Amino acid sequence: MPSCSWDRSLAVTTDIVIFTIRDRRLALLLVKRTEAPFQGEWALPGGFVGPDEGLKACATRALDEQTGMSGVYLEQLYTFGDPGRDPLQRVISIAYYALVPSDRLALRAPAEPQAVGWFALEQLPPLAFDHCEIVALAHHRLVSKLTYSTIAFQFMGEKFTLSELQAVHEIILAQRVDKRNFRKWALALEQIEPTGEERRDGKHRPAQLYRLKFPGRVEIIR
Amino acid sequence: MPSCSWDRSLAVTTDIVIFTIRDRRLALLLVKRTEAPFQGEWALPGGFVGPDEGLKACATRALDEQTGMSGVYLEQLYTFGDPGRDPLQRVISIAYYALVPSDRLALRAPAEPQAVGWFALEQLPPLAFDHCEIVALAHHRLVSKLTYSTIAFQFMGEKFTLSELQAVHEIILAQRVDKRNFRKWALALEQIEPTGEERRDGKHRPAQLYRLKFPGRVEIIR
């Protein structure tokens, strides 16, 4: 079955589930579609894969063009290609997910002006295409990776406290964790180190700041 | 960047890493290419995704057409799409991996006659395209899943002994495991049950035969 049996309407795209922690909730970024199909509805950012463009490069470019973010953690998730997932043409989409530190949520005005916004995962609007399924899979992957990798560290800014790191875990797992056990676990990984500085905010004891020893690196643990 | 910027040479394919246990080794199935590029070289089986064909359906069809096998465990692995991975056209390939029970290795004469054969993973010939990378990733995924799922059960025939199941684990992990601990682990999963029959072979005590309670089902454990 050679490729020439295709008419011109085959397309390959990437879709990106961009997670962050916002207002103590797991949130993701959506864009409002400006074209058919699903015009005016919310969808995952993404774009068509260019003729000489790698898949991850396409996701990186879409991320930059539509949100102004770059240098964030980005990993391939799954490929969706059911015929009929786009009513107008056959689209095969390689889904990625990205994790954005809380200190980099500022959205640059996008190249193609369009509505862009952060939504709490628990309060998403209806999504175009099969994007709801993609989000569900990405969420599942994230929760699962939390328990056997250092992926959550990618949500942290350059400097962070152990309490902040713990809060990120609690938000993603949607359950409280024991403070002493968490700190034991986090420090035993040998992936973070104290900066020597402290963070003071509020009327309480200041907290030691930590940084990643290997920014951008995600270790498989256990 | 709309899809019409593509010329006709975009293609989407699936490639399948078909694992089995053969001669007490982890082995996989390769086909000899009959067309350019890489004509005459060994490659993973696979095929072009049809205009109205789902991705998994494409992999299933390729598996059937090129090897005569059907009904085996099949899971999406990763999508490879570097420009230049095929020298003649832009090809984006969704890789799958399949696990074949040892009692189903008979290869039907393929629809399009071509050389097909099983190769020990440790003694693969040079492979076409980036298939070596695909195999490496599939192998990594398999080893990794072994420790947190019941995936190895998919290598077993309809009836099997605990020693045979243990051997499969030892072959994939490339290390011996303790017999008593392994049996404790395997039985505690509650995924297998005795058939009541015994297997006699050789001059030794016969072994209890077991079967899967839920054939085709892979449980995440731990």
Add this chain to the structure above:
DNA sequence: GCGATTAGTGTATAAAATACACTAATTTTA
């Protein structure tokens, strides 16, 4: 200086994983 608030620390218990050696049943051979 006292109240409020969050940061920071250790130990005891429970659960899980690991290490380890003999008896049982069968076939072959002497």
Add this chain to the structure above:
DNA sequence: TAAAATTAGTGTATTTTATACACTAATCGC
């Protein structure tokens, strides 16, 4: 037909890992 050879089958003790749990420390605002 008894002994040798071979693989099947079984339990317990030890180590490691995970969990549960409560108080002191430092700062800010009043």
